[in-house]
Amino acid sequence: MIPAAFDYKRAGSAEEAISLIGQYGDEAKFLAGGHSLIPLMKLRLAQPTVLVDIGRVKDLSYVKDAGDHVAIGALTRHMDVEKSPVLAQHAPLLAHAASHVGDAQVRHRGTIGGSIAHADPASDLPATTLALGATYVVQGPKGKRDIAARDFYKGFLESALAADEMLVEIKVPKMNGAGWSFQKFNRRAQDWAIVGVAAWRNNGTSGVALVNMGSTPVLASAVSSALSSGASIADAASHAADDAEPQGDLNASVEYRTHLAKVLVRRALEEASK
């Protein structure tokens, strides 16, 4: 399969990329690693007429200790997130979740920013960064602004990014030794999660988010509320799907997804509480 024809523009910097995308408007898309976009283009599910290749903007590939948080450049590849010593120390949940994205070949090319900007509810890193209370830094023609992960996901593959804005950095609060767990339920090794859970707990606070439990990644606020009012893990996990509106598909019915979410949240909280 070959994508439909498009014009190809290469950006050398974020500024150049934003200027190009502004010039071509709604029909243009950013191309980072391409591992979400190119498969969609082959299937004609996406048909941009211009691709702005940002894959060579090397100064947006980094993982830095920034005091109370870790700053990750949007073009950092999954393999570099997975293997980052800074993340291993300060946000091990994210590094571990990155190791579950696709397979080694996919992780060599796909980027954390591409995955988040694509806003696929079935992807691992949108939900994981949501659980961690991350902030996304986006840049447009008028400069940069911060969007909290919980305000970012607007619908299936839709985000708060304006057409002329580009995700440039992900700020992940340090986990400060919190217990954590990432549960990914699928039937074949490299598949998307049928349901996934990213969770952490620390001194009465917690964050739990769900993969593939609706049209966006879902923050399971009811679980955290239950935990902070003293509920047992089993009781808190029974609220796993309270904030979700899962859909049925070939892999799982709504009932099965709801059941899986409760089981996986319980397992995640047990692991995060060790």
Next chain:
Amino acid sequence: MKVSITINGTTQSHDVEPRTLLVHYIREHAHLTGTNIGCDTSSCGACTVHLDGEAVKSCTILAAQADGGTVTTIEGLTKNGEMHPMQKAFMENHGLQCGYCTPGMVMAAIGLLNENPKPSEEEVRLGLEGNLCRCTGYHNIVKSVLAAANK
């Protein structure tokens, strides 16, 4: 657009459409047909080559993205008529049946050992999760990779 890629040590320039995928550039412009197209959806790994030293799926990369890069395909492994140790290990351990997944499997396996020279059996199985063998010949594939790692 003009795209230049160094494939197996030779730099080649071809005028291609922007939508040309790396695997088509390799097969149809560079005429190296050892790299197979399998699922065409980045699931099966048959099209695995090395781009700038890392195993990648060439069906999900535009030739334009690889412009200026260095690619190694299965044809680039043989040096002076001698097979690469991984190819020898596949031969000696019967690591192939129909052979369709083999070029991608060998490239992925070499990529795996570059990153983890002494993997456990479990690490080999996990490291090759992006490569499917429809003959289900995984047992001897894993045996081949472990044999190559121990040489």
